[in-house]
Amino acid sequence: xxxxxxxxxxxxxxxxxxxxxxxxxxxxxxxxxxxxxxxxxxxxxxxxxxxxxxxxxxxxxxxxxxxxxxxxxxxxxxxxxxxxxxxxxxxxxxxxxxxxxxxxxxxxxxxxxxxxxxxxxxxxxxxxxxxxxxxxxxxxxxxxxxxxxxxxxxxxxxxxxxx
Numbered sequence: 001x002x003x004x005x006x007x008x009x010x011x012x013x014x015x016x017x018x019x020x021x022x023x024x025x026x027x028x029x030x031x032x033x034x035x036x037x038x039x040x041x042x043x044x045x046x047x048x049x050x051x052x053x054x055x056x057x058x059x060x061x062x063x064x065x066x067x068x069x070x071x072x073x074x075x076x077x078x079x080x081x082x083x084x085x086x087x088x089x090x091x092x093x094x095x096x097x098x099x100x101x102x103x104x105x106x107x108x109x110x111x112x113x114x115x116x117x118x119x120x121x122x123x124x125x126x127x128x129x130x131x132x133x134x135x136x137x138x139x140x141x142x143x144x145x146x147x148x149x150x151x152x153x154x155x156x157x158x159x160x161x162x163x
Contacts, residue, residue: 016041016049023049024133034133115156116143 016023018031023041026033030041040052055063066085070078078084097118104114117123124132124140132140150156 013042013044013050016043022133023051025135026133037131037133039131039133112144112147112151115147116140119143119146 016030018029018035020030020043022028022030022033022035024034024039034041042050042052044050063084067078070082070084100114100118103109104111104117113124120136120139120143122128122132122136122140124137129137147156
């Protein structure tokens with residue numbers, strides 16, 4: 001039996017039962033949680049739970065490019081434990097933050113939104129709540145609250161004040 005209470009009998013992937021505990025971490029049953037948002041979870045024959053994600057053609061192309069870049073840099077194909085989006089580890093987090101700040105400023109992203117993106121790794125738009133697990137959206141909201149709390153105490157520098 002898998003840790004989420006799902007009995008496993010075959011090697012094929014199956015949809016997570018509605019009565020299983022939702023993998024998002026809410027503690028609720030899947031049928032009353034992420035399933036309502038059309039988020040599909042699959043259970044493998046080994047009891048491993050994964051999220052089914054439809055991919056756009058652009059995203060497939062980008063992922064294939066990252067796999068090619070990985071092979072050029074490391075001289076091998078990506079494995080199960082390798083990060084697909086590994087670029088930030090080559091440039092370092094400080095440089096990645098600077099890039100995010102520069103792009104955010106250029107396109108007019110509000111400072112608290114950029115802060116929450118950097119803090120959580122989520123890019124949330126007006127329709128995101130409908131497709132995100134509640135736990136992830138709450139993490140985003142908590143980061144927004146943290147930004148304003150730090151801003152009120154004067155402990156967070158304005159990311160747009162750099163020259």
